[in-house]
Amino acid sequence: MTLAAPPRKGHAERAWHALRTDPWTLVALAALAFLAVFVVLPLFELLRQSVIGQESGRFGLENFVTFFESRYFRRALGNSFLVATLGTVLALMIGLPLAFVFARYDFPAKRWIEVAILMSMLSPPFVGAYAWILMFGRSGIVTEAGRSIGLELPTIYGPVGIAIASAFGLYPLVFLVVRGALSRVSATIEEAAASLGRSPFYVVWSVTLPLVIPAVVTSALLVFLGIISDFGTPAILGEGERYPVLATLAFSLYLSEIGAETGMAATTSMILVGLALALVLVARFLATRRLVANDGASSRSPEPLPARTAWVMAAGVAALVLIANMPLFVVVISSFLEVRGVVFQPALTLDNYTKAFGALGNALTNSLIYASVALALTIVAGTALGYYVSRRSGPLARILDLLIMIPYVVPGTVLGIGYAQVFNGPPLFLTGTAGIIAMVYFVRKLPYMMRASSSIVYQIDRNLEDASLNLGVPPGQGFFRIMVPLMRPGVLAGASIAWVEIFNELSASIVLYTGATRTLPIAAYQQSLGGDVGMAAAYATMLIVVTAAALTLFMLASRGQKEKGLGLL
Amino acid sequence: MATSVDGGISAAGAQGPHVRISGLTKRFEAFQALGGIDLDIARGELMTLLGPSGCGKTTLLRTVAGFLRNDGGSISVGGREIDDLAPHKRNFGMVFQSYAIFPHLSVKDNVAYGLKARGVGGKELTSRVMEALASVKLEALAERFPDAMSGGQKQRVGLARAMVIKPELLLMDEPLSNLDAKLRIEMRQEIRLMQKQLGITTLYVTHDQEEAMAISDRVAVMDRGTLQQVAAPEAIYDNPVNAFVTDFIGGCNWFDGQIIALGSGLGLALAGEAPVLLPATAGLTPGQMVRLAMRTEDFTLAGGPDCAISGTVLIRSYLGQRTRLRLRHAAGGEFDVDLPSAPGLPSEREVAHLGFLPGRTRLFAADDGRRLV
Secondary structure, three states, X not given: OXXXXXXXXXXXXXXXXXXXXXXXXXXXXXXHHHHHHHHHHHHHHHHHHHOEOOOOOOEOOHHHHHHHHOHHHHHHHHHHHHHHHHHHHHHHHHHHHHHHHHHHEEOOOXXXXXXXXXXXXXXXXXXXXXXXXXXXXXXXXXXXXXXXXXXXXOOOOOHHHHHHHHHHHHHHHHHHHHHHHHHHOEHHHHHHHHHOOOOHHHHHHHHHHHHHHHHHHHHHHHHHHHHHHOOHHHHHHOOHHHOOOHHHHHHHHHHHHOOOOOOHHHHHHHHHHHHHHHHHHHXXXXXXXXXXXXXXXXXXXXXXXXXXXXXXXXXXXXXXXXXXXXXXXXXXHHOOEEEEOOEEEEXXXXXXXXXHHHOOOOHHHHHHHHHHHHHHHHHHHHHHHHHHHHHOXXXXXXXXXXXXXXXXXXXXXHHHHHHHHHOEXXXXXXXXXXXXXXXXXHHHHHHHHHHHHHHHHHOOOOHHHHHHHHOOOOHHHHHHHHHHXXXXXXXHHHHHHHHHHHHXXXXXXXXXXXXXXXXXXXXXXXXXXXXXHHHHHHHXXXXXXXXXXXXXXXXXXXXXOOOOOOOOO | OOOOOOOOHHXXXXXXXXXEEEEEEEEEOOEEEEEEEEEEEOOOOEEEEEOOOOOOHHHHHHHHHOOOOOOEEXXXXXXXXXXXXXXXXOOEEEEOOOOOOOOOOOXXXXXXXHHHHOOOOHHHHHHHHHHHHHHOOOHHHOOOOHHHOOHHHHHHHHHHHHHOOOXXXXXXXXXXXXXXXXXXXXXXXXXXXXHHHHOOOEEEEEOOHHHHHHHOOEEEEEEOOEEEEEEOHHHHHHOOOEHHHHHHOOOOEEEEEEEEEEXXXXXXXXXXXXXXXXXXXXXXXXXXXXXXXXXXXXXXEOOHHHOOEEEEEEEEEEOOOEEEEEEEEOOOOEXXXXXXXXXXXXXXXXXXXXXXXXXXXXXXXXXXXXXXX
């Protein structure tokens, strides 16, 4: 049986048809235009600058040659690798045992410890770094204590300190990814291996481990990416120029080039982006090759332990998590301590807050306004685009998905530099405005929001929308009456994480702020970088408090939502 | 145009069919999902689309619903073409395999959803919703949320929600596939009863041939995007038009054979067997290669000249009124035979001699599977 193919329609005609039958196409086209300006253009500009020779002004790889010929630049690259490698190994050492213990055993206070683990992910990274200085810095609490008994502790500044601080901030990523994979390993697979006469240890070694290795590698790559993209931690613990990494190097090159040099900041940025991109590609490659470890039968559920073992395990896990959360406590407590010179005294005071508020200016209100505007945009756009990319196929949806995810890979400092280059003149003169900071917040966190909302859309039965249409409700109305209420819990969860990250954003806004648009994280960062230690602690505490308060609000808002399932069987 | 035809299935005369699908085609990229479907459904008729997965039955249903746009051909309902009509303007009720009950709305609000879109409110809304819930015996659960309900209850909500809008056409997409066997039989009787009472024209999709047989006025058997046969259940079973329909409906044993001249007439020669004389031979020519389809219940025990086929009994299973034998044919291959349970049936490892019940030998062309006799 052969049938004539339907007459091929022209592109224009097809596009017109798509517009006419699906109003979402309009939303997608608007998003595409926006992303072209606020994602593609800044990065393209950096790419352009990186291939225009700084000395000769000619097109070519001159800047890259300069980069790799310079010992200083090479050192920054090497430092980035060293710090990221060390930090990743440490994060794995903390995260893997936790993941295994949580996936396999039940023990007291498990839920609370889990909350604590997630908490350590939610505190802004450079606040953690600053806390390590408060403890182990030149005049740190522990350092002073050691000195008083004649013990000189190794310095926290430099690669080891950066790696430690980063690892304690990022190990929850390892924990989450690997625990998820471990609990998906079907119990029957292990039982099958055990029934073939293998010892429990050998079963884990020969069956379980190979099945979760892709997850371990994926989480390691994410941690690595997180560390090389981070600006605050290496800036504080590397003391800027003294221990440069790529992110801080790009930033200081950008600052100095406002006068003379152009191109090297762009070149460094491109090298950083290339590195990040390579990591993500490797992670994606591994994800597509992931072994199917679940036959759908029974996934593994944790087993109870004998009481004594369980308590010992709980204590061990709790101690580890407590250490990881130590920075939070240290920062909050020291903000209430008297400061003499650069040393905290064992006396309570509110002086730090008096001084901090005195020098605060607009920082807090700026932060609240920019972050709120950005969050509102993120929620609306993330919901709409998450829906679009998960419910539509075709080139437009694929391109959008790709473009939205770019800022997930591009380090904040790089995006910030790109914005500063592109939007400092007509037609879009945004440099120095509040708008540019809200915009960079929005663009950077859109990927998270879109992922959160699209993953919930995937879980919603497609037929619900068809049912709504079929019952006579037009598509637009149906979206608001069916999809929006069902997506709300997932969107709220995504929004709470987005809020934490937006409110504490430093690496892009540090490039883009001016005196009038200074934000709270910038104020905290400036004070912790050789400013007043007491004020730094006070600002950091304010960050923590606002973050925690907002999270509580989100939790209250989503508590009213009764879980009603998503219409799946 | 509101028609007030008191139809019934026989009203297809002067008024024309309620639903007319003609030359309908649909292609997904390189895959031809529907290859020119022509189908008429009479007013009040329950038409079932039956076929294996991927045969295009759901595509056809979703095209009628308006969720998919046909590439060619057209669909008209009550004489009016609906190809360009948006799905939410078609006024068809649909019942889904996954139930598609709105999880954030109570049972009552689920049923009211379509009515509200039609501007029904106040007392009328309440009374129509409760009436619809009563018809599916769910009045007591009106305030419940779907997550606390069983699959059967959810599907009743789905049915009430589709019926309450008084749809022009009821579309059902494997509505019972996710229910357990017992509930499935119960529900299909309820659906059939309600459909007949309301006289609502229904297009029903299933892959379960027993369900199709039990519920339908007519069955349209589909394969690879085309209709194979459209007829009443008995006709489909007794008189399948080709090898696919024969095999799909009821299942059967297949034997390869050849038509030969035998005495004054024509005979069928199966490998390893003495040829048997064929009573009806129109359309056959000697030398023709054929396939013989025999349903399991179309055999008798027969000795001597009546024996058409024999085989060694591998397994004998007692199934109550009948006993099933699995046999190995002398020429290789295995086949199943159902015989009325009685003393004297051959035991395992014995050779059974079987005859064909008269009029039950169905011959198909070996090359294209078309029905010969």
